[in-house]
Amino acid sequence: MVDAFLGTFVVETRNNFDGFMKGVGVPDEYIEIARKVFPTTEITKDGDSFTVKRIRPQKTTSNTFKLGEETEVETIKGDKVKVTINMVGSQMVTKGENYCVTTEMDGGKLKETITLKGHTLTRWSKRA
Structure with a gap:
């Protein structure tokens, strides 16, 4: 089931981007950019390890993890948080404090629902 997430995706649409970014403390000038x-x-997958690499013009982040094991990841804001990632049905669920x-895959697109400090952003990405 996890293999369905492997590949390269480009963000196509986002819901609540501005509200989420403001809510987690990103400055307005950065939100505009x-x-x-x-x-x-x-x-990608290498043995039991998965790597999620986010490529942006200003910064690329890379988080490697094994399902069911606690690991530290970098958030969309750049903070480091300890999380555990598990498969729950057809969803990959990443949980940490706040x-x-x-x-999940939704109509052939990668759907990510991110909640940080009570603020939620949903984005859909198409295969590149």
Whole structure:
């Protein structure tokens, strides 16, 4: 089931981008710049480890993890948080303190619902 997430995706649409970014403390000038950026996500697998790489013009982040094991990841804001990532049905669920990401395939697109400090952003990415 996890193999369905492997590949390269480009953000196509986002819901509540501005509200989410403001809510988690991103300055307005950065939000204005980021609004025009549609990051690329590369999800790869090497043995039992997965790597999620987010490619943006100003910064690329890379988080590697094993399902069911606690790990530290970098958030959309650049903070480091400890999380555990598990498969729950057809969803990959990342949970940490005040942080949750639900990743699933929705109509052939990668759908990510990100909740950080009570603020939620949903984005859909198409295969590149």
